[in-house]
Amino acid sequence: MKDDVELTREDRVANLKGMGCARKRVEDARFTQGKGNYIDDINLPGMLHGDFVRSPYAHAKVVSINTEAAMALDGVIAVLTAKDLEPLSLHWMPTLAGDKQMVLADGKVLFQGQEVAFVVATDRYIAADAVELVEVEYEDLPVITDPFEALKSDIVLREDLAGQTSGAHGPRKHHNHIFTWEVGDEEATNQVMDEAEVVAEETMYYHRTHPCPLETCGSVASMDKVNGKLTVYGTFQAPHVVRTVASLLSGIEEHNIRVISPDIGGGFGNKVGVYPGYVCSIVASIVTGVPVKWVEDRMENLMSTAFARDYWMKGRISATKDGKITGLHCHVTADHGAFDACADPTKFPAGFMSVCTGSYDIPVAYLGVDGVYTNKAPGGVSYRCSFRVTEAVYFIERMIEVLAIELNMDAAELRRINFIGKDQFPYQSALGWEYDSGDYHTAWDKALKAVDYEGLRREQAERVTAFKQGETRSLMGIGLAFFTEIVGAGPVKNCDILGMGMFDSCEIRIHPTGSAIARLGTISQGQGHATTFAQILASEIGIPADSITIEEGDTDTAPYGLGTYGSRSTPVAGAATAMAGRKIRAKAQMIAAYLLEVHDDDVEFDVDRFVVKGAPERFKTMAEVAYAAYNQAIPGIEPGLEAVSYYDPPNMTYPFGAYVCVMDIDVDTGVPTIRRFYALDDCGTRINPMVIEGQIHGGLTEALAVALGQEIAYDDMGNVKTGTLMDFFLPTAWEVPNYETDHTVTPSPHHPIGAKGVGESPHVGGVPCFSNAVMDAFRAFGLRHSNMPHDHWRIWQTAQDLGLHK
Amino acid sequence: MIPAAFDYYRPKDLAGVLALLREHGDDARVMAGGHSLIPMMKLRMAEVPHLIDLQDVPGMSEILISDGKIRIGALVTQYEIIAHEGLAQSAPILREAAMQIADPQVRYMGTVGGNLANGDPGNDMPGLMQCLDAQFTLVGPDGERSVAAREFYEAAYLTARTDDEVLTEITISAPTGGYAYEKQKRKIGDYATAAAAVQITQSGGRCALASIAMTNLSDVPVWSQSAGSALVDTEVGGDAIKAAVAYMLDEIDPTEDNRGPVAFKRHVAGAILTRAIQRAWSRA
Structure with missing residues (x-):
């Protein structure tokens, strides 16, 4: 249609900006110019503002709530308490993990910062003033912040569960116990341990931290009482699930609810769950009949x-004396806080922690997880990782290091001799997963060669000697990590959330002039979906990526999907996109054949056109086909060119990678300096190398944060000690080293385009890599393990405990 | 993060500021860059019904250097300290310290006067000004007076300035010799875990004069006369530095916080001070 300029095939491929192209992110034009549209940018006529009265106590009885003074303030419309929500049965809400959670304090509070009352006012400032005027009388109760103490204590945290000896995931052993989850063969594992030549044990605490997206959570609810429609804008990583849950909870029919996720300023798991603020803004809008906005502040x-993590992990790993691993035993005490609001597929109360056998061929293994209630905030989300995979990979990568110490072996070599071999894929892990593909040895060798691993070890040995001779006060650590992720949840047969199967979807409409719009069930929070999904389609259907609009997040227009988290968008919705594209192509082929007056089988797709086999000068471009699809009567083919695909993945995908960190540690101040960080990632087929690079930089930076200082710390009274960015470590450009990225490509055999997902790999691999570097620096002085976060004083403490400050 | 209501004033001269202070007493606070006070107001930890912005008051934004005297107006920003070439010549420690305060965005707004007058033990300028033996000019209803930086700080957020006075200017005798400002912090924008300001002059290979102050290791900055004296007449070798550090450690009184326990802070204080002395001496 457009032009007849002769282009080479290479030019035509380049014009598409399809898969493999480092296409610039189309989102960035608006983000870098301040033209994004985030929750707080949404202002509707007559909109009211909500704000919370929150508990200063971690555990207390709520004796009384007096709202008189607040109500008397000019501009205050309402102050909601649990009593107001109770008639609607909305004072409690179900959690994603099968528990229930208070929306507003119902007689007691269970963690500091818990929502007690919701003030609604005409102005955001008035709402904040009114919060101060709500008088709440508390009677403090004993606080439990330690999960081991919780399991022994007579103090009952959840009276609402009194007498319930069974929860959503089976029997409960104690009134503060939530579930026990077991995978693998404990008896066989114990037997292997008993008979093993070498057994290494370690207990490690993976501290509580928080995803801390730049944009905090918020919502704007708007109930139109005339047409009965409820519209909810919110920071939702899974807008369709929110619509279904909102319908089930409120009784409003699902077609009368429209959920919109606008631009989202980062999620990292924090925006998967449902928060009291969302519920309260909806209730307040239903009550007042005008829109109500709620946006939380950073604190x-x-x-x-x-939150994320908060896992106490006790491990045992057995091996032959030459280092062949024979078994792995892991027990986790999981601190879930006051309510079990973990974001996990229903059948996996500890997520995919059972991928903790890592990248290694371990014949026998066992994993047991006990979930426990404490007086801390609820959560347990997957912070830039697939469900609990960061915990699993940290665990195994520490156990490998501890085993290497026990065996007095080089940790790189120990990994190498235990990797699952390339010819073992698909590999059945001892804890039940089928790893789809991998080539670990190649990746590892490439990584070690790139950093001159032998040379680094020599330099490290020289440093140790110099330190011992008093010539330096700096030590050198070499951090190693090899990770296997499990992402792309997931097959509907075993993955659902609240009963909703974890497929995803794509709907494509080709416009008559040869451009297109595609809508997906996922929602970008910065991942660049509008860029990369257009590239998948460009390659599949031959329309340039620049001519394809990608739209997500509006449940009235997008097909149903389970959202974006756990690196699932490319493995699931990306697959749906490719499959929908192929449906388009199949129909387009019939149209092209008709136009070219040949049989369907006599044309073939070539980049952006259909050509007659053997006669490439006879062709119809996809644009020509699109025009004909709408404007030409073609016998036996209905008009239009659209397709929809719902993709239920046959398996998860298993990205992997090899990371090396070189670190110098100032023994006297505890200050670590990262000298080098090399990251090799294998995410299968690479859609956009530049977007991948950006994802890796971001994930590594969040890994650095977690490994070196980022935590949600509580004191004994359950007070949050790290409630602002003064103390909660969010690295800036200054703290971040230069990253060297590299890759191998091992496509997923079951994914339509072979892609595996990448957004979370660098976080999963990065946390143990940074941590191992710190601990490796002290290996020569007898350190086996020290817990994260490795901030200055804890590193100093490690040196102090090893007697290095004489 | 939403402050309580307050009235905002922007007087055109110091007389106007003083009149407002007299009128509102405790209920009024002056603000220069606002980078300490406004966050406190947003957290509702500081209640300021009457906020007096100094930005329009003339004569408080200059850096003047003459006859060995440096005068810095209270409204001079950290950025201006860094950018001023004359100042970098006469008192390079100021630039070295200011470069380690917060981040560029904050430094464009944050002022020397605000940093000094707020009395926050975490601020860098108070210790630095004690090291340099600065004089602060305070203007109040009864006129002007001068207070030595070393006499100014009484406790956390408590200073010799009375509620009806404004800190208008800082005067320093241009320092001579070597200098160092050494700071350990967890990240950009953080307060110091420990920070040391050191000025040393040497004569014939021996230390002639030394002035040493440390930050965020007590509820006030700590200038230690004995630590400085321990270096005087020595070649600033290991033993002299150890002696100086020991004197300083006697005078600091750190408390445990998220940066770490007391033992860690004391150890880091020693390490940071040692490095600051060594660097200053290497420049002397």
Whole structure:
């Protein structure tokens, strides 16, 4: 249609900006010019503003709530308490993990920052003033912040569960116990341990932290009482699930609810769950009949929305004396806080922690997880990782290091001799996963060669000698990590959330002039979906990526999907996109054949056109086909060119990678300096190398944060000690080293385009890599393990405990 | 993060500022860059019904250097300290310290006067000014007076300035010799875990004069006369530095916080001070 300029095939491929192209992110034009549209940018006529009265106590009885003074303030419309929500049965809400959670304090509070009352006012400032005027009388109760103490204590945290000896995931052993989850063969594992030549044991605490997206959580609810429609804008990583849950909870029919996720300023798991603020803004809008906005501040975000990690992990690993691993035993005491609001597929109360056998061929293994209630905020989300995979990979990569110490072996070599071999894929892991593909040895060798691993070890040995001779006060650590992720949840047969199967979807409409719009069930929070999904389609259907609009996040227009987290967008929705594209292509082929007056089988797709086999000068471009699809009567083919695909993945995908960190540590001040960080990632087929690079930089930076200082710390009274960015470590450009990235490509055999997902790999691999570097620096002085976060004083403490400060 | 309501004033001269202070007493606070006070107001930890912005008051934004005297107006920003070439010549420690305060965005707004007058033990300028033996000019209803930086700080957020006075200017005798400002912090924008300001002059290979102050290791900055004296008449070798550090450690009184326990802070204080002395001496 457009032009007849002769282009080479290479030019035509380049014009598409399809898969493999380092296409610039189309989102960035608006983000870098301040033209994004985030929750707080949404202002509707007559909109009211909500704000929370929050508990200063971690555990207390709520004796009384007096709202008189607040109500008397000019501009205050309502102050909601649990009593107001109770008639609607909305004072409690179900959690994603099968528990229930208070929306507003119902007689007691269970963590500091818990929502007690919701003030609604005409102005955001008035709402904040009114919060101060709500008088709440508390009677403090004993606080439990330690999960081991919780399991022994007579103090009952959850009276609402009194007498319930069974929860959503089976029997409960104690009134503060939530579930026990077991995978693998404990008896066989114990037997292997008993008979093993070498057994290494270690207990490690993976501290509580928080995803801390730049944009905090918020929502704007608007109930139109005339047409009965409820519209909810919110920071939702899974807008369709929110619509279904909102319908089930409120009784409003699902077609009368429209959920919109606008631009989202980062999620990292924090925006998967449902928060009291969302519910209260909806209720307030239903009650007042006007829109109600709620946006939390940074402190509220850190204190009350979903945390990550908080796993006490006890491991045993057995091996022959030459280092062949024979078994792995892991027990986790999981601190879930006051309510079990973990974001996990229903059947996996500890997520995919059972990928903790890592990248190694371990014949026998066992994993047991006990979930426990404490007086801390609820959550347990997957912070830039697939469900609990960061915990699993940290665990195994520490156990490997500890085993290497026990065996007095080089940790790189120990990994190498235990990797699952390339010819073993698909590999059945001892804890039940089928790893789809991998080539670990090649990646590892490439990584070690790139950093001159032998040379680094020599330099490290020289440093140790110099330190011992008093010539330097600096030590050198070499951090190694090899990770296998499990992402792309997931097959509907075993993955659902609240009963909703974890497929995803794509719907494509080709316009008559040869451009297109595609809508997906996922929602970008910065991942660049509008860029990369257009590239998948460009390659599949031959329309340039620049001519394809990608739209997500509006449940009235997008097909149903389970959202974006756990690196699932490319493995699931990306697959749906490719499959929908192929449906388009199949129909387009019939149209092209008709136009070219040949049989369907006599044309073939070539980049951006259909050509007659053997006669490439006879062709119809996809644009020509699109025009004909709408404007030409073609016998036996209905008009239009659209397709929709719902993709239920046959398996998860298993990205992997090899990371090396070189670090210098100032023994006297505890200050670590990262000299070098090399990251090799294998995410299968690479859609956009530049977007991948950006994802890796971001994930590594969040890994650095977690490994070196980022935590949600509580004192004994359950007070949050790290509630602002003064103390909660969010690295800036200054703290971040230069990253060297590299890759191998091992496509997923079951994914339509072979892609595996990448957004979370660098976080999963990065945390143990940075941590191992710190601990490796002290290996020569007898250190086996020290817990994260490795901030200055803890590193100093490690040196102190080893007697290095004489 | 939403402050309580307050009235905002922007007087055109110092007389106007003083009149407002007299009128509102405790209920009024002056603000220069606002980078300490406004966050406190947003957290509702500081209640300021009457906020008096000094930005329009003339004569408080200059850096003047003459006859060995440096005069810095209270409204001079950290950025201006860094950018001023004359100042970098006469008192290079100021630039070295200011470069380690917060981040560029904050330094464009944050002022020397605000940093000094707020009395926050975490601020860098108070210790630095004690090291340099600065004089602060305070203007109040009864006129002008001068207070030595070393006499100014009484406790956390408590200073010799009375509620009806404004800190208008800082005067320093241009320092001579070597200098160092050494700071350990967890990240950009953080307060110091420990920071040391050191000025040393040497004569014939021996230390002639030394002035040493440390920051965020007590509820006030710590200038230690004995630590400085321990270096005087020595070649600033290991033993002299150890002696100086020991004197300083006697005078600091750190408390445990998220940066770490007391033992760690004391150890780091020693390490940081040692490095600051060594660097200053290497420049003397």
